[in-house]
Amino acid sequence: MPISEDTFLALDIGGTNVKSGLISRAGEILSFDSFPTSKWGGPEALIDMIIRQLKTLWNDSDTAHRPRALAIGAPGWILRREGVVVMAPNIPGWKALPITRLMSEALDIPAVLENDANLYALGEWLIGAGKGCANEITLTLGTGVGGGLILEGRLWEGAFTSAAEVGHIPLGGVNRLCGCGRTGCLETVASAIGMAAIAREWLAAGRETLYKGDPAAVDTREMLRLAGLGDPMSLSIFSDAGKAIGFVLAGVFNLLGLQMAVIGGGGAGAFDFMAPGIMEVLSRHLVTAGVDQIQVVKGALGGNAPLIGAAAFLNESGY
Amino acid sequence: MPISEDTFLALDIGGTNVKSGLISRAGEILSFDSFPTSKWGGPEALIDMIIRQLKTLWNDSDTAHRPRALAIGAPGWILRREGVVVMAPNIPGWKALPITRLMSEALDIPAVLENDANLYALGEWLIGAGKGCANEITLTLGTGVGGGLILEGRLWEGAFTSAAEVGHIPLGGVNRLCGCGRTGCLETVASAIGMAAIAREWLAAGRETLYKGDPAAVDTREMLRLAGLGDPMSLSIFSDAGKAIGFVLAGVFNLLGLQMAVIGGGGAGAFDFMAPGIMEVLSRHLVTAGVDQIQVVKGALGGNAPLIGAAAFLNESGY
Numbered sequence: 001m002p003i004s005e006d007t008f009l010a011l012d013i014g015g016t017n018v019k020s021g022l023i024s025r026a027g028e029i030l031s032f033d034s035f036p037t038s039k040w041g042g043p044e045a046l047i048d049m050i051i052r053q054l055k056t057l058w059n060d061s062d063t064a065h066r067p068r069a070l071a072i073g074a075p076g077w078i079l080r081r082e083g084v085v086v087m088a089p090n091i092p093g094w095k096a097l098p099i100t101r102l103m104s105e106a107l108d109i110p111a112v113l114e115n116d117a118n119l120y121a122l123g124e125w126l127i128g129a130g131k132g133c134a135n136e137i138t139l140t141l142g143t144g145v146g147g148g149l150i151l152e153g154r155l156w157e158g159a160f161t162s163a164a165e166v167g168h169i170p171l172g173g174v175n176r177l178c179g180c181g182r183t184g185c186l187e188t189v190a191s192a193i194g195m196a197a198i199a200r201e202w203l204a205a206g207r208e209t210l211y212k213g214d215p216a217a218v219d220t221r222e223m224l225r226l227a228g229l230g231d232p233m234s235l236s237i238f239s240d241a242g243k244a245i246g247f248v249l250a251g252v253f254n255l256l257g258l259q260m261a262v263i264g265g266g267g268a269g270a271f272d273f274m275a276p277g278i279m280e281v282l283s284r285h286l287v288t289a290g291v292d293q294i295q296v297v298k299g300a301l302g303g304n305a306p307l308i309g310a311a312a313f314l315n316e317s318g319y
Numbered sequence: 320m321p322i323s324e325d326t327f328l329a330l331d332i333g334g335t336n337v338k339s340g341l342i343s344r345a346g347e348i349l350s351f352d353s354f355p356t357s358k359w360g361g362p363e364a365l366i367d368m369i370i371r372q373l374k375t376l377w378n379d380s381d382t383a384h385r386p387r388a389l390a391i392g393a394p395g396w397i398l399r400r401e402g403v404v405v406m407a408p409n410i411p412g413w414k415a416l417p418i419t420r421l422m423s424e425a426l427d428i429p430a431v432l433e434n435d436a437n438l439y440a441l442g443e444w445l446i447g448a449g450k451g452c453a454n455e456i457t458l459t460l461g462t463g464v465g466g467g468l469i470l471e472g473r474l475w476e477g478a479f480t481s482a483a484e485v486g487h488i489p490l491g492g493v494n495r496l497c498g499c500g501r502t503g504c505l506e507t508v509a510s511a512i513g514m515a516a517i518a519r520e521w522l523a524a525g526r527e528t529l530y531k532g533d534p535a536a537v538d539t540r541e542m543l544r545l546a547g548l549g550d551p552m553s554l555s556i557f558s559d560a561g562k563a564i565g566f567v568l569a570g571v572f573n574l575l576g577l578q579m580a581v582i583g584g585g586g587a588g589a590f591d592f593m594a595p596g597i598m599e600v601l602s603r604h605l606v607t608a609g610v611d612q613i614q615v616v617k618g619a620l621g622g623n624a625p626l627i628g629a630a631a632f633l634n635e636s637g638y
Contacts, residue, residue: 117381133476149574158576159454168606169570172491172503182604184491250393251488251570255468257477285501287487289479 008319009054009070009109010165010310012116013037015090015143018050021307022057022067025315027126029307031057043093051106069109069319071310072099073116075146079161083113089179090143094121114313115162116140116306121148122316123309124262129300136260138251138299139166141267144179145187148309151256154316155237165192169248186248190241192220192267199223199239202233209233220267227273238270242277249278249296250285257288264299271298327638328373328389328428329629331435332356334409334462337369341376341386341627344634346445348626350376362412370425388428388638390629391418392435394465398480402432408498409462432586433632434481435459435625437474439618440467441635442628443581448619455579456571457618458485458564460586464506467628473635486510488567505567509560510617511586517559518542521552526554539586546592555573557589561596568597568615569604576607583618589618 007030012019015037022031033053037046058067076088083100104111121138124130130138134153140146145167149156156163167187168180176188176197188194196219203215210231211218227234249261263271263278275296283291302307326349331338334356341350352372356365377386395407402419404410423430442458443449449457453472459465464486468475475482486506487499495507495516507513515538522534529539529550546553568580582590582597594615602610620627 032534148575151475156575157472158607159578160576160612162607163574163576165573165606168490168604169573170566170604172489172493172566175492180606182606184604190555247489247491251567252574254484255466255482255571255574256475257479257482259478276392285487285500287484287501288477288481293479314472 007058007065007067007293008311008314009067009107009306010073010075010119011050011054011070012119012306013050013075013088013091014116015075015088017314018046018053019303019307020050020053020057021304021310023307023311025311027123027308027311029304032304033057033309037091043091043097046091047102051103054107067109069314069317070103070107070111071119071313072103072111072113072115073119073306073310074099074115077161078113078115080113080115080157083111085113110319112314112317115146117146118148118164119306119309119313120146120264121150121164121262121309122155122312123301123305123307124264124299125150125153126308126312127301128260128262128305128308129297130260133202133260135256135258136262137164137166137249138186138262138264140265141166141190141192141263142265143192145191146265155313166248166252169251171244171247174244186244189244190267195220195223195237195241195267198237199233202237207233224270224273227270235273238273239277240263241267241270242274243281245274246278246281247285250282253282253286253294254288258294260295260297262297264301264305266303268299274290277319321399326377326384326386327630327633328376328386328426328577329392329438330369330373330422330624331392331438331625332369332394332407332410333435334394334407337365337372337465338626339369339372339376339597339623340623340629342626342630344630346442346627346630347467348623351623351626352376354361356410362410362416365410366418366421370422373426386428387638388633389426389430390434390438390632391422391430392438392625392629393418393432394435396480397432397434399432399434399476402430404432424625429638431633431636434467435484436465437467438625438628438632439465439583440469440483440581440628441474441631442624442626443583444469444472445627445631446593446620446625447581447624448616449579449581452579454575454577455581456483456568457578457581459584460509460511460582461473461584464510465584475625475633485567485571488570490563490566493563505563508563509586513538514542514556514560514586517556518552521556526552540590543589544594546589554592557592558596560586560589561593562600565597565600566594566604569601572601572605572613573607577613578608579614579616581618583620583624585622587618
């Protein structure tokens with residue numbers, strides 16, 4: 001394992017898995033570990049497990065080659081500057097958790113906190129599908145829909161605790177209820193939860209589909225398999241998700257004059273089924289550039305994008 | 320007239336009037352002139368008139384106190400870096416016009432070209448309603464709808480020839496035809512042209528209104544007067560325009576985490592009638608901040624905002 005002074009630690013705390021990595025400044029993952037988030041009872045046990053996991057990534061008795069810093073990616077409502085996870089809906093018991101202080105003390109290195117979708121975007125920008133593009137947005141299609149915005153080669157943070165909340169940009173004429181309590185958010189039609197809900201309605205209405213399983217159990221993984229077989233339900237839902245993404249991207253591109261959008265997250269597995277809808281609606285509304293001057297591409301890094309993005313974030317943060 | 324070396328010339332070429340000013344670095348208008356755009360036949364005559372107008376703003380025999388540079392604000396499709404007006408729909412005959420070169424040669428000072436709505440936004444940011452706010456957007460409600468975006472205290476230009484094209488951000492569920500050839504743009508319901516078209520439909524349908532004039536002649540100026548008298552047509556159209564603006568601003572705020580939106584242009588005269596609709600829809604969709612942390616305000620500078628913004632633009636451009 002090549003250890004140098006120019007390594008970082010990265011932590012990606014998801015609702016499903018906690019991933020960690022030792023990464024080079026260039027974004028190479030030198031060592032990696034992952035465990036299921038839900039396996040660990042209370043919040044303290046989870047924190048202890050994370051600390052143990054991070055310490056196994058490098059030989060922590062070798063203090064001459066200690067990683068320079070740790071970047072923590074977390075979902076939910078965070079206070080970046082304060083290093084606090086205010087609330088993470090998918091991680092029971094994490095409320096007002098001063099995670100950077102806890103990690104920094106346990107590991108004896110500086111720690112910084114960032115939204116997981118922002119780290120994802122930085123990863124795709126550093127060595128992924130958006131490499132070398134100065135002005136781009138990444139959408140993360142997961143349980144929900146997140147995003148990260150790169151402007152002039154830097155992560156855009158905005159004036160408050162969050163920005164690039166593309167999952168909650170409203171779709172006009174859509175009134176579906178979102179997990180956030182609002183209605184008509186992009187997330188209601190383009191997230192795994194949203195697409196499964198629409199599939200259940202399709203099934204309840206007795207519409208044509210190849211899906212023959214329990215309606216309550218329909219999910220995007222199965223829909224992706226069925227879409228490949230020509231299932232009208234799955235194709236329709238992915239196409240509508242694409243059109244909604246195209247609608248939101250039209251607004252984003254017309255506002256910012258971006259060059260590229262990267263579609264990442266687990267839902268990007270359905271990129272080929274979504275892309276025609278994305279491009280149809282985007283090209284219908286794009287004014288800031290010709291449609292041949294912009295690109296909408298599938299993310300290249302998959303689930304490790306946030307760990308890789310941590311390198312860019314720590315670089316940018318001066319470590 | 321106080322002339323110093325730190326003065327600039329500013330030119331705002333509109334479809335209705337050509338305005339020019341001698342301005343201080345701080346944005347003070349030291350002298351001002353205006354003439355109707357349409358009065359001057361061909362493109363060459365208009366250019367000659369503009370040059371004469373600019374030369375009367377200061378004593379041009381006093382070469383020791385020559386203005387440092389000229390900033391030109393123009394509508395339509397421009398190439399900023401090349402200094403070329405590709406096409407200005409409201410100025411017949413202006414096609415592929417190298418305006419910065421023509422002006423620079425005639426006045427013997429450097430000249431730069433910028434979108435008029437961007438200069439407007441810079442004016443409101445420099446000394447207007449958005450003064451001191453680092454992250455804000457200005458909407459200009461005029462014949463069309465334009466915009467300018469300030470990020471971290473600088474005008475955002477984007478990767479292409481235009482950005483902040485808020486007038487062409489799509490409204491979902493709205494299919495009105497826009498002057499740009501697309502459908503459902505914000506401009507179709509919030510511009511003077513759009514609102515007059517909706518009023519004509521209201522009149523053709525025989526719906527209740529205080530307007531008793533020629534349906535073909537209805538305009539936003541008269542609608543503003545009638546709204547003050549409680550006219551249901553004018554109040555409804557301004558309210559719907561406000562809701563559409565709120566919808567677009569929700570997307571913009573959720574994407575960028577902005578602190579403020581300034582509503583400028585002639586249509587801002589109806590701000591008080593639009594504001595409840597703006598805030599109703601914006602607050603329903605805002606996620607990046609509490610609604611009490613952001614502001615939507617009426618522009619403070621009126622039609623001189625682009626001339627004042629020219630000072631900020633020339634400052635930023637290094638003159």
